[in-house]
Amino acid sequence: MSAAPGTRHAPLAVAVLGAGRIGRKHAETLAHRVESCRVPWIVEPLEDVGRACAADFGAKWTSDPAEAIADPAVDAVLIATPTNTHADLIELAASYGKPILCEKPIDLTMERTLAAISAAEKAGVPLQIGFQRRYDPSYVRARKMIEDGAVGKVELVTATSRDPQPAPLAYLAVSGGIFRDCSIHDFDLVRYLTGHEVVEVFAYGAALVDPAIGEIGDADTVVASLRFDNGALGVVTSSRRAVYGYDVSTEVFGSGGKVVVGEAPETLVRRYGKDGVTHDNIYWFLQRFEASYVVEVEDFVACLREGRAPRVTGEDGRAALAIADAATQSFKEGRPIAVAKRPLPAGAGR
Ligand SMILES: NC(=O)c1ccc[n+]([C@@H]2O[C@H](COP(=O)([O-])OP(=O)(O)OC[C@H]3O[C@@H](n4cnc5c(N)ncnc54)[C@H](O)[C@@H]3O)[C@@H](O)[C@H]2O)c1
Incomplete structure (x- = not known):
């Protein structure tokens, strides 16, 4: 890193790659919400989008990831580009020894996912994956309750995610499919909640x-x-359209009861009329997980300052992708599919 990160005189410099829906959110968090942090570069192939984002957060713009990642003033890299570019960018950042926070999923294929994880491990750089629901206060509380025995022996888990409307086809075409793009959050959550x-x-x-x-x-x-x-x-059920807005809920049920994380109202206002009772619903994931995106980035920065490993690891990214891969194959082939286990390190088990 360029200087003692976390000191008053050396704000942590995190380059943001991708200035789309989630990249802009992370840039805003780094620039304005996390203490002693700055965004030196926005990397974005669309010049107008990149320049506008850079101007908003006091950064420089480039379309060349290597230019930003190689800059000695850059301490770490946040990857928020389309999924099919993540593995290449992880490998590039690792080759320059830069710690990485990468959006989910790590890549579209298991082969490239394993290669990217291995590149970060070999370079000794932290790799955190963007499963922000693990930082949501309700999910953190639910996990603690389950760990403390609130549901007894876990027997049944149900998890639902519904977006208000489908993302553009251009996004979906490189997203890896709904299981890898959307349901993957629930595949990660069920591991996180149940252990x-x-x-x-x-x-x-x-x-x-x-x-x-x-x-x-x-x-x-x-x-x-x-x-x-x-x-x-x-x-796990997922839909690309819910006319009433964003809808995420999870239930873990067992021998001692159940824990439910329900949908979040936008406000506490309810309207009571002759047709019943209504309340405002959160419409978009950026609203529902607003706080989680901030805590996720804060925790990444804290890891770097404290020299500890990320809480959401490359292995978490691999494991959720393995479930998504099995689901995709099952959907295409119409049969149950075993989830691939983590490959043993070369030479192990001999
Ligand atoms: N954790 C979450 O809740 C969450 C939510 C949304 C998206 N995501 C993930 O974040 C990633 C981006 O999703 P999005 O919705 O922001 O997409 P988006 O299409 O809105 O934005 C992606 C941006 O990256 C730019 N880009 C393309 N190639 C690039 C490259 N090589 N270098 C730099 N920038 C490049 C694109 O021009 C675009 O502006 C995806 O992997 C997606 O799965 C995660």
Whole structure:
């Protein structure tokens, strides 16, 4: 790193790669919400988008990731580019010894995911993955309750994620499909909440919202049935369209009861009328997980300052992708698929 990070005189300099929906949010967090941090570079191939974002957060703009990553003034890198570019950028950042916070998923393929994790490990740089729900106060509280025995032996897990509307087709085409792009948050959550690994998946998918999504080989409405290593069962359902807004809820049920993380109202206002009772609903993921995105970035910065490992690791990214891969294969082949285990390091087990 260029200077003692975290001191008053040396704000941590984090280059942000990608100035789209989530990159702009992270740039804003780094520039304005995290103490003693700055954004020296915005890397973005679309010049007008990149320059506008850079101007907003006091950064320089470049379209060349290497220019920003190689800059000795850059302490760390936040990757918020389309998923099919993540592994290359992780490897590039690792080759310059720069710590990395990378958005989910790590890559579209397991092969490139493993290579990217290995590049970070070999270079000895921290690699944190953007599963921001692990920083949501409700999910943190739910996990603590489950750890403390609130549900007894875990037997059944249900997790639902629905976006208000599909992302643009250009985004979906390089997203890896709904299981890798959307359901992956729930695949990560069920591991995080239960402490158990998913061993098998049977998934269905359909294009019920937009036939064009079916034409690119993807689905917009999916169900994945899960079997866990302790014998528990689970269901993850995802949809690209919920007319009432963003809808995320999770339930962990067991021998001693259940813990539920429900949907979040936008305000505490309710309207009571002759047709019933209504309340405002949060419309967008950036609202629902607003606080989590900030704490996630704060924790990444804290890891670097304290010299500790990230809480959400490359292995978490690999494990969630393995479930998403199994679900995608199951949806395409119509049969249950075993979830790939973490490969043993070369030479192990001999
Ligand atoms: N954790 C979350 O809740 C969450 C939410 C949304 C998106 N994501 C992830 O973040 C990533 C980006 O998603 P998004 O919704 O912001 O997409 P987006 O399409 O809105 O933005 C991506 C931006 O990256 C730019 N870009 C493309 N190639 C680049 C490169 N090589 N270098 C630098 N910039 C490049 C694009 O021009 C675009 O502006 C995806 O991997 C997605 O899965 C995570």
